[in-house]
Amino acid sequence: MFASRPVVHPMEVAAPAPAAANQAQQQQPPQQPPGVLMKDLPGMPGTPSGLALRVTQLLLAAISLAAMSSTSDFASVSAFIYLIAAAILQCVWSLSVAIVDIYALLVKRCLRNRRLVTLFFIGDMITCAGTFSGACAAAGITVLIDNDLNICSENHCSSFQTAVAMGFMCSFCIAPSFMLNFWSVASTRVLAA
């Protein structure tokens, strides 16, 4: 974790001279290395609420995956296979970031580094687009089966609906992470400029 930085100092160090500290304060935000965001908003990586968001995303994607793969005829519709693939990708991504979050919380490290936040932003954008598009495509098919053709009795409509609903809820859960990371990227670029 070269990209993270310690929140607490493990050793006591001598405080800088008041004159030097005053001079440094005028050039950059107080006690703030360049390229690191000042405010730690709830939901950002490395915060307990950020970890909670990741765990929620993981659970919702796993429920969507389980509900869709429990049906016997999902393989006959491409949109359902796509939703399953998107849910697997979402599970892997959310689990990875959750592990990083747990590590950061345990060793009290801050993840508000520009490179890390950009990586999280790109990952969130890809998985959010994937899960949302998968849920939309599967929703189109489910509405076609349920409302337009009325052949719900021959299909596993309740499982399809559960998978679609969990897929949508999962993508709504990624949206805050994505927005906060993009906010961080924009802020750090502006502060560093």
Place this chain on the structure above:
Amino acid sequence: MFASRPVVHPMEVAAPAPAAANQAQQQQPPQQPPGVLMKDLPGMPGTPSGLALRVTQLLLAAISLAAMSSTSDFASVSAFIYLIAAAILQCVWSLSVAIVDIYALLVKRCLRNRRLVTLFFIGDMITCAGTFSGACAAAGITVLIDNDLNICSENHCSSFQTAVAMGFMCSFCIAPSFMLNFWSVASTRVLAA
């Protein structure tokens, strides 16, 4: 247009005293009213590239709408009706913002105001989500008809595919506007803080 501000001064005014200007410069960025972004990135509202983006969005949404509504059986599938509704909303929104952009370019006014940019950001987010979800849902149905069921001969597959492709291209065209507006909102909030 109370929220916009003139780029050029219509009259010559006396320059402020150097001492007062120096004092003002220390409190806020140079020649920058509070809440207004410093840089004018290409693609932002009020720029020629921003207007080009809006016109492209409008054209793509109009082609998608025309291709889908030219088929006789779109009304039997909910996803196709939803795509038509989303394309109409997109046309209305892009046309409105394009008119504002043309006005701003003609009278040389700058639209980088915090309230206006927030309004554009929210509108872009809603229309982008609508068009993208409509295109995804319609794509799910089109792939079902074309690849999974192989009943393309009985349906207007080419029209459906054109409408879906234009819907996706339209949503990819809104994404830069949405991102740039969100970037502006984040930057102005950080600079104003």
